[in-house]
Amino acid sequence: MLDRERLGRLPRGAYVIHLGRGEQLVEADLRALLDEGHLAGAALDVFEREPPPPDDWVWRHPRVRATPHIAAQASFDTVAAQCLLAAGAGRRAPGAGRRSCGRILMPPTTAIPGRPWPCTDPR
Numbered sequence: 189m190l191d192r193e194r195l196g197r198l199p200r201g202a203y204v205i206h207l208g209r210g211e212q213l214v215e216a217d218l219r220a221l222l223d224e225g226h227l228a229g230a231a232l233d234v235f236e237r238e239p240p241p242p243d244d245w246v247w248r249h250p251r252v253r254a255t256p257h258i259a260a261q262a263s264f265d266t267v268a269a270q271c272l273l274a275a276g277a278g279r280r281a282p283g284a285g286r287r288s289c290g291r292i293l294m295p296p297t298t299a300i301p302g303r304p305w306p307c308t309d310p311r
Contacts, residue, residue: 192217200226205271207233222251231271233257
């Protein structure tokens, strides 16, 4: 279980990349450590509740980049690249927009240079 006690052992300024099982991470503890500044950011592909509701904090938190549970659709290398890119996207300029992918908000970047995010639904 990745709870406050375990996540707190990470060095100050660390990033959490979580693509295991949603129930393995206590999201409230992650959020607290992000808000306190202990953790610099998080890239999440799985959640306690799948999918998170549209108003869930993971979609709005400035230090979190969330992907719509796409880890099972790609190779390990692709998923790792997407998570690292998502973590790096947290350093983009304030006010940078997001594009909608169905009901899921996605960063306005590509997962891998030259390749779009897997969801192309324009809704």
